[in-house]
């Protein structure tokens with residue numbers, strides 16, 4: 001598959017798992033509203049290098065400034081967000097998730113999340129996926145604004161992840 005158009009963007013490799021996980025935990029511990037950004041463990045990052053999806057990095061010289069984890073659920077995965085939207089079994093086959101995204105505070109304000117999602121959409125579309133779904137806390141304005149500006153729509157709003165309020169955002173690719 002061809003490289004990404006933006007030279008700052010690359011696919012994460014196994015050797016970068018610890019750095020990604022470190023950014024994830026650093027950002028999570030600095031949140032004013034911790035419930036906006038729920039993180040998983042290191043193994044979750046490891047599984048999203050190539051097994052259950054992929055991870056895109058934004059690099060500034062030799063530093064990872066931010067990342068986006070893309071999950072490619074199976075149609076029968078109970079966590080496939082298409083289930084929350086009553087997707088048909090055919091639609092469930094075409095679902096990709098834009099999952100964990102974080103940008104280190106010193107690199108924010110340049111739309112890095114938007115550029116990462118945009119590159120991920122191109123990649124999942126070329127892999128045959130038809131829907132890009134994700135969740136966002138209704139008051140997580142930087143992330144919500146990014147998604148709205150990429151033409152995601154709020155499909156429903158409900159409690160997810162053991163009782164956390166989330167919009168489920170949808171975009172047809």
Ligand SMILES: CC(C)(COP(=O)(O)OP(=O)(O)OC[C@H]1O[C@@H](n2cnc3c(N)ncnc32)[C@H](O)[C@@H]1OP(=O)(O)O)[C@@H](O)C(=O)NCCC(=O)NCCS
Pocket residue numbers: 027036037099100101102103104107108109110111112113114136140141142143145146149
């Ligand atoms: C979400 C996050 C990745 C976005 O970082 P970023 O790409 O640098 O985002 P930006 O600062 O460029 O802002 C993106 C958009 O939100 C807008 N925005 C930023 N802060 C805002 C605020 N407080 N109120 C309203 N809009 C805001 C920006 O103007 C921009 O809008 P535009 O595209 O129309 O210009 C980053 O804030 C982060 O790491 N947050 C913590 C982790 C998190 O919440 N992740 C998302 C859930 S998985």
